[in-house]
Amino acid sequence: MTIQDPEKMTGTSFDISAENRAQLKQLFPSVFTETKNDKGELDESIDFEKLKAELGTFSDLFESRRERYGMDWPGKKEALRLIQTPSAATLKPCREESVNFDTTENLFIEGDNLEVLKLLQKSYYGKVKMIYIDPPYNTGNEFIYPDDFTENLDTYLEYAGLINGDGKKFSTSNTNEGRFHTNWLNMIYPRLYLARNLLREDGVIFISIDDNEVNNLRKICDEVFGEENFIAELVWQKKTGAGAKSKGFIGLHEYVLCFAKLIIPTWDIAAPMSEKTKAMYTKKDEHFAKLGPFATWPLDTTSMDERTNLRFPIFHQGQEIWPRKQWLWSKSRVELAQQENKLTFNYNDKTASWSVRFKGYLFEENGEEKSGKPTSVMIGPYTQEGTKDFQKYFDRDVFPFPKPVALLKHLLSIQVEGVEVSGDDIVMDFFAGSGTTAEAILQLNQETDQNIKFILVQLPEPCSNDSEAFKAGYKTISDIGKERIRRVLESIDTATRKKLEIDKNKSPELFTADIEPSSEKLTMDLGFKVLKLNKSNFKQWQKLDPATPVEKIEEQLSLHIDHIDHQATPEDLLYEILLKTGFKPTEKIETRTIVGTKVFSVAEGALLLCLEDTVTKELIDQIAEIEPMQFICLDSAFHSNDQLKANAVQTFAARNMQKEKHNQIIFKTI
Ligand SMILES: C[S@@+](CC[C@H](N)C(=O)[O-])C[C@H]1O[C@@H](n2cnc3c(N)ncnc32)[C@H](O)[C@@H]1O
Structure with a gap:
């Protein structure tokens, strides 16, 4: 700090x-x-x-x-309108595709990220420390999900093959649509807007991009995040050369734009020292025990900024040593360093002159390793490393050009105003692709004993029939992402168990009964929960398009008599209610039986949720006794008994009379 x-x-x-x-x-x-x-x-x-x-x-x-x-472009007004159209969808839990479903706090959400970002607004508003995205670059070759403003959730459901069979096809942007900036801008603008809401006040967003849209993206970010929150336009050198056929300048780089949610006036940037820099610290002196090894740097400078107080002689072995122009440090600081033996003097026989260098130590006075200053140009890791990272888990190239894991780890380690992603922070990537961000976080957690959590969002973009991915059995890109995370988790689990076994054999005395390598005592979160975008389970929430014909509306209204989708499981309903009441879908959920009725207890009892067909006065009384923050049950569970319902309202109101406003129990029905 x-x-x-x-x-x-x-x-x-x-x-x-x-x-x-x-x-x-x-x-x-x-x-x-x-x-x-x-x-x-x-x-x-x-x-x-x-x-x-x-x-x-x-x-x-x-x-x-x-x-x-x-910045204006055709469609911007509609894009703004799109942001404000609430989502009528839900995220359905999918246990079969998850790992450690009941305990994990990591999420993989399959769906169009615009809809998903809308659904996460309540539960994750101001909760995300870092967002990294690697959206389509608008190169003309990649698929851009069409946010045609006339489309609605049904378009997505059709696309994902969830209704009407095989899935709706959209063309890639390079066919008849042209590589229009407008389409890309309409796609990215609402997503960035909604993403900003999710960032914490000390949160940052990193966005990978190339020459095609970097200018537009920068302007859009200036608008969405505020120009004053711009941190950097990092240049990432991703390769060292290109084929002989390439024309013009050989393109070796792309960019990573970085914006903060809210820059504070004294903000600063730091990062852990790179391994290369650390390797320069090799020498030892009497300060080694406290300050670690040191490296030396010249004390004189030829800086243009002339300061006469920095020009003075240093005395060594009875000789006066003058800087070529001036010293870096003031006289008193130099004298102190001389007393503490923190300067080195070298005599050059050829020029018959002395040079002075100062010692820089690896550790701060408080014993912490010094941080470094990241530069705005990142040379590597190269794209081929991303491919190698991926090939550790897949023998075929089923995903083109995944980002290198080391690139993500570097971005994760950047500290803005002394704070980097750490502890239990949440990191989000809503253009997840093959899941590189998840792998980087899991590796970092393993290396540093942390529990950084991830939320990944990926469209079930179909893999084309002639692709390697399709041949290897992956129907969609989200299938690839999920499989990669599963394999990474498995490999970390195996490595951790192996290491524990080796440690135990080496020093069995350190292992007590509760740290058994073969037990489940491994603390790292080695799981992820899969949620899938789908239509609401509640018919009244499946918002109708204003253009819907009257007969259809009447038909829908009649359906509301029994307004829950029959195919929905209690868990489906539970997750939808969690999202719509602002609880995270990773909250701890327990099942309790209260006066013979099954009740879900969420977040240590903060929300009690009853999805049973019938509620009784006894149940309501008992729930009021427990005093949750919220109680929700089905409206139909009162079986049109208005007296019972009015009594329930009365019971909670009476309890709330004795409570402060902020502590009152909220009672709702669906
Ligand atoms: C460039 S790739 C990201 C690659 C990723 N960084 C990696 O290392 O694997 C962009 C991804 O965004 C996905 N995508 C595009 N539009 C999307 C949308 N509307 N919602 C969710 N994902 C989308 C694409 O399917 C593609 O996999």
Whole structure:
């Protein structure tokens, strides 16, 4: 952590409107824009039409408005509208495809990420420490899921083969659609917008991109995250050469854009020292026990910034040594370093002159390893390493150009204002592909004894019939991602058990009965829960399209008499309710029996949920005794007994009378 200067006190009084603007900017950075004032000067101003749109009121946006700085493209208005259309879907749990379903806190969500991001807004608002995405680059070859604004959830369900048979086909963007920026912008904008909501205040997003859309992406991010939250446009050198046929400059790099949710004024960036840099620290002196090995660097500098106080002689063996231009350190700091033997002196016979170097130690005074400064150019890891990482688990090339695991590990290790992803933080990747992000996190957890959790989202994009993936039995890209994670988990599990076995054989005295290599006492989260995007299990939540014919609406209304989808399992209903009440789908869930009725207890009893056909007065009384934060049951479970329902409302209201407002029990029916 850097030591921060105290904030300077100003003599002026609290500027309420400035504070209001600052708060508004934090909530809606995209509504701030630059316009010319009456004097023709540029001013920061608020785009009120946009603000209205953010709040759900649409006027004829982008028409009849003054010229302003910002980014517009055909369809932007609709893209904004799309953000605000609530999702009528759910995420269905899929035990068979998960690993350690009941205990894991990692998620793999199969579905279109726009819909999924909407569904996660309640449960993960402000909870994600880092987002990494590697979206389609709009090269003209890859598939871009069409966010045609006339499409609805049914389009996805058809695409995923969940209704109407084999799946709806969409063309790749390079056929008749052309490689239009508009399509790509309409795709990425709402997703980034919703993603920002999920970031914690100290959260960051990294986005891989190449020359095709880097300019547009940067501008869109300026709008969505706020220009002041820009951290870096990192250049990633991904290869060392290209084939003889390549024309023009040989393209060796792409980019990783980095934005913060909220930069604080003293923000700084650091990262652990690379292995290459660490290897420079080889020498030892009397400070070794405390400060570790050291390396040396020249103390004199030819910096252009002339400072006469840095120009003075250093005395060594009775001789005066002068810098070529000036020293790096002040006189008092040099004298202290000399006293502590933290300088080295070398005599050059040829020039008959001395040079002075200072010692830099590997550890800080507090014993912690020093951090390094990451550079804006990342040379490697190269793309071929990504392929090798993947081939450790697959003997065929079933996924083209996965990102190298080391690239992700590097990004995960970057500290913004002294905080890197660690402990129990949540990391998200909603263009997951083959699941590289999950592998990087699992490796990091294994190496550093942490429990960083991941949420991956991947479309069940079909693998074409002639692809290696299809031949190897993978129907969709999400199938590849899930299988990779399973194999990584298995390999970590095997390696951990093997290591424990070896350690036990070496020093059996360290192993007590509760640390048995063969037992389940391994603490790392070696699992992931698969959830799949699907239509709501509750008919009244399967929102109707405004264009639906009246007969269809009537038909739907009659269905509401029995409004739960018959194919839904209690677990399906449970997960939908969790998401829609703002609980994480990874919360601890237990089943309790209360007065003979099955009740789900979520998050150590914070939510009690009864999905049984019937509720009784005894059950309601008992639940009120338990005092959960929320109790939810089926409306139909009252069997039209209005008296019983009114009593239930009364019971909770009476209890709430004795409680503070924030502690009151919420009672709802579905
Ligand atoms: C460039 S790849 C990501 C590769 C990944 N970083 C890796 O290392 O394996 C982009 C992925 O995003 C997926 N994708 C595209 N549109 C999507 C959408 N709307 N929702 C979810 N995933 C999508 C594609 O299927 C593709 O697998």
